[in-house]
Amino acid sequence: MNLKELSQNLGLSQTTVSRALNGYPEVSAATRARVEEAAKAFNYRPSTRAKGLATGKALAIGHVIPMSTKHEMVNPIFGDFIAGAGETYARHGYEMILSIVADEDEHQIYRGLKSRRAVDGVIVHGPRMNDPRIPLLQELGLPFAVHGRATGCETPYAWLDVNNRSAFERATRFLFDLGHRRIALINGLEVMDFAHRRRAGYEDALRAHNVAVDPALMRSGEMTEVFGYQSTRDMLQETNAPTAILASSLISALGARRAVEEQGLTIGRDVSIITHDDALSYLQNGGDVPIFTATRSSVREAGRQLAHILLDIIANPGGTPKAILLEAELMVGGSTGPAPRKD
Amino acid sequence: MNLKELSQNLGLSQTTVSRALNGYPEVSAATRARVEEAAKAFNYRPSTRAKGLATGKALAIGHVIPMSTKHEMVNPIFGDFIAGAGETYARHGYEMILSIVADEDEHQIYRGLKSRRAVDGVIVHGPRMNDPRIPLLQELGLPFAVHGRATGCETPYAWLDVNNRSAFERATRFLFDLGHRRIALINGLEVMDFAHRRRAGYEDALRAHNVAVDPALMRSGEMTEVFGYQSTRDMLQETNAPTAILASSLISALGARRAVEEQGLTIGRDVSIITHDDALSYLQNGGDVPIFTATRSSVREAGRQLAHILLDIIANPGGTPKAILLEAELMVGGSTGPAPRKD
């Protein structure tokens, strides 16, 4: 069923039917009701493509998910983020178009989305430091919003980020308050902006307590279980091992836990762990008392809000780009406790 | 830059330029070369919308991800599956459109995709038993392919599935061979077809060894870490506790491991664990020797292949729907060993 058929069916012109359906005023209430009823009865929906062609809008948002060619790793937070963003799009009649793409093809993808007029805007995932995508998108004039920030990109752009720095600063301070002095950081890849900021927060806290930054206590890598395990195991075997560990993701924290327990040590007594928790639906951090003490911030909520920001930009171009900085909650769970006494 | 401008620029008609770009024969080699060069120089790409309108194809595939409203859980395998499918689409000039949708809205979504002519076909994720989506899609005449199968749906349809039944049958048998008799199953939600089949495989093996199916040894729920932990903890506390556990996902296996170690037991000695491993990029099962003995099958590869099946259907409608049954590998890792001797 298309507009033409529907309007013939009603004995009206396409113009009138279109206007009735899109809420224009120059249609009588009676006619509008009749049209709406018929549309429902015939399950009529305007073709997105035709509508897009006629209006010049794509009614779609692109999500370009970077995948480093080497590791072929898809960020696990992505599912939940997308779920949040999708909610917002659905409410506003937008579609979500996904491209998963190797780093070196990204430029081509963005240019393609632009020149094919496939989307009205894009969400930038996983920003790195000095991320080249941001100037590229600005040059292309394709509206965008960034999940995270890109240190080094000067011109203003729209973003939503967790305050990673303050979250990790607070978490580290919390460990100091419990008497820990040897605190390790198992971080994500530090080309990623969020990892960079977390490290900065961690170092801030160390400096505030006059503790030297010790490279032996810092690891950086892709946040897998195995990475958390190996890093922890290695550090625990060294002399002057850490009594507390900051992990950048729940998944690597699970690995850290495995290494700790494998050494016959007890979490929360011999070794404390704090992790960042993105509140992923399939990786919930415990029941009444969370398993891990964690800095928590829902990535799904982030998706919802960032989608709103982008739709705003598209609806009112030319405004100052909006930015949201979410504060993570520090949730005390069972994985932290006072530093063990020196024997 | 659009076709009109490009063709004016070249002093050719739109027809000729279009034909040159789309590989039609009635264009001289010289002209074609000239056109292609200009298209590259101006970074011209035909508008997907206009092309879609003109050809009647959407050049897009829909992925409708169900999300049970209650649990709001996004299946974690979804990211890797999508990455695989996306590769295939990119190679064939298709876009991927994503809708994440609560169970009760699914019907509306499919009808919408159809009547808005937004996609040429859809991938059905997470089929349940007697899944109503399959007859619905058949009725709508929207091409589709299913990731998994739906027991109870009689009319033929295209699908790709892991042989869950034989995988779990073999895994269970493997445990019997090691001397285990009390084998527990920590399964996914058994409305899900895959979970149903895994259970059937497990029960097959029990029967083949004349061991009664014991409901006390079977759990079914959403495959989170916490679910794996709680199920294992509870079962280990009972008299006549299991000496081996079959887990339906690596994530719940991690929870099972936690429970086992919390009891002061050793994995692979006191309690053996076998899990299904979807080979997710961020959850790799160990290094040289896998941590967990596992039935393994790459969900990313599944995405690649299923996308192909669907594109085939779209290109050649009316053929017999293709189906692929992948066999999982049984990879021996460090989490299994002979059953402990009775004291």
Add this chain to the structure above:
DNA sequence: TAGGGCATCCAAAGCGCTTTGGCTATGATT
């Protein structure tokens, strides 16, 4: 020399929608 066959190219219609620029009554205004 006329006709046929090819190789190249083009004008225009059409895909399904929105939107511009009318047109026609009807009732209010002077």
Add this chain to the structure above:
DNA sequence: AATCATAGCCAAAGCGCTTTGGATGCCCTA
């Protein structure tokens, strides 16, 4: 009674592409 808004509707153009159904030369054959 003549004029004028206004409400309510419509025809047709246009969005950027593909595709149908010719045109136009040019070379070859008879």
